[in-house]
Amino acid sequence: MMSLFTFAAGAVNGLLLGGLYAITALGFSMVFGVMRLVNIPHGEILVLGAFLSYFISPALGFDPLLTIVLVAPILFFIGYLIQRWLLNPVMGKGIEPVLLTAFALSSIAHSLFILFWSVNTRTITTRYSDQGLKLAGLNVALMYLIAFCLSVVGLLGIHLFITRTYLGKAIRAAAQDPETARVMGINVKSIYALTYAIAAGIAALGGTLIGMIYSFSPASGLPWLLKGLVIVVLGGMGSIVGTLLGGVILGVAEELGAAAFGIGYRDIIGLLIFLLVLYIRPTGLFGRSSA
């Protein structure tokens, strides 16, 4: 039987972790929501963000969180090129060419990471990345709290962009009905490229936080991609609020599941919830039906 302290510690930890999960999944959710594309290279983009922060931060003497200002535009540009020149040409030609291209990109990225940076595991270390603090008698990692706060800010920013700007409206239009959007004069392929670029830019924050909280290596992309998939299903495709709530639900479920049943069940709990939601509500808990 779980003690109240263990339950509280697990719930708080899971809530904060959920923020990290949400920001790492946000880009994936955006691409899926707008283009109906399972963005397989998303994991590698997160890892690239971590690598860039890892190298740029000590080189310039910046805090890793500040290097996001430099890393995000780099990833934005790379993401734009990927969608514009590699994925756009194969979209609309069936699901297989797109998926195969995405798989190939993911493999190429993984191999390039190994070629340039070796297979070694790395962490981004700062004077505060190992610090904990007491919250109502519970020990929590300072980085989890920072990650949660930054994630909420990031998600809010994207939400405002999508709902309050002309470009955001164009993205929503392309997501809801690409054909009509095209007729209305929206260059849908450009919108897709921009969406992918924004998703990649957001991954700079996610990747940096992963590097600061955990460790990373060229092989770290796949587990985060799978988490992103679970969160997208939980929260609803393309729903930004849903992504945050999906992340929190997953984080709390994993922590409490591990505390109750053992750490071996941590990932299983998340995947069981994923299957359950997919069965009961395929559009996700907060997603809209496509009909």
Added chain:
Amino acid sequence: MSIRVRTNYLVIAACFYLTLSFALAVSVECAETPKEIKIGTSILLTGKGAAFGPYMKWGYSTPIDDINKSGGLYLSKYGKKLPVNLIVYDDESRPEKAAQNIERLILKDKVCALLSPAGPPTVIPTGIIAEREKIPMVAALCPIRAFLSAGKQWNYVWDVFFDELEMTEQQFLLMDTVESNRKVALFTNNDPDGVVMGNFWSKNAQKFKYEVVYHAKFPVMTTEFSDLIRRAQEGQAEIMIGQCYVPEAIALWRQMRVLGYKPKAAFFEKGGEPAEWWKANGQAAQGTCVTGYWHPSLGYPGAKDLRQRFEKETGLPYSQHIADTYAICQILLDAIRRAGSLDPKEINGAISETNKTFVVGPVKFKRGGPDGNTCGLSSVVLQWQNGETQIVYPKKLATAGFICPLP
């Protein structure tokens, strides 16, 4: 036909017959003389164990490069030196890939002998294949008890590494030299190493009168340890012993610091060994321990030179795994030379008769019985101090004092 004509025909036929026989004899002789000695291996150049890949690759290929520089390995059956060709495949730290690679090496590449992959999850399935095909394989980086836990009587596979029975005593023997509350928290993953060593630590804790207050068992590649760490903290364990891969160890040690769990001593077996551990943690790794089987200061032939040569050639900090892998390659080459042929059975016989001191120390395989085909290396406890590992136990071999409690 006149006698003269008949005689001419006989002479021509005899010459033709002799020429044909000579040509056939030469071609058979050429077919029987190999052009090279083929040895194969499958190692973890990528995947979760990739931190060990560079050391293994260097350790296996360096003795072979040295032999080839001197013209090759002399085989008495052919009366000449033959170059050695080491075929290396990447198994991505996956047992199924390692098994495929070993089958390919034996059936397609036709190697006469093998150097093993790393770790019980890959050594055991590939060893089974080598046994089935009767190709000798010498194993490194595979603890003895895990090797023997396969439940097989090994005939063609030979293991040179530390024995967990001895290794899992060292932590307690070292802690007996300092004050502590004798409470231990174990963190072991579900790899064969983790399972075997976890069981031995639990038994040895009782033997040495320590108390295991918490034993965390987690799947490989776990990243979140918060709940486990809290339980270890509740048990007030002053000694922490872990057995996991490098990424898990890094995550575990970081989360322990974050949650304020600071034992007096911390042992990170496997994960805390390579230079990557120090590089990822920096000064936070100061004082962490790992049990080892080799150190350049141990005085075995070529040990100090080996470290210097590795660091000069690769630019990487050394690891003890250069020694084990270098040594088993030497063992195999020595056996092939003594066998004098490429016949796997003869090579296997020569391996069984190995009795020599190599860079890891004296090597003589146990023959028959429950420990057959193994040679255990003596364990020492290493502690990370200022970016290098120092021997802190046993005291007669120590190169530095034991830092306890952790700084």
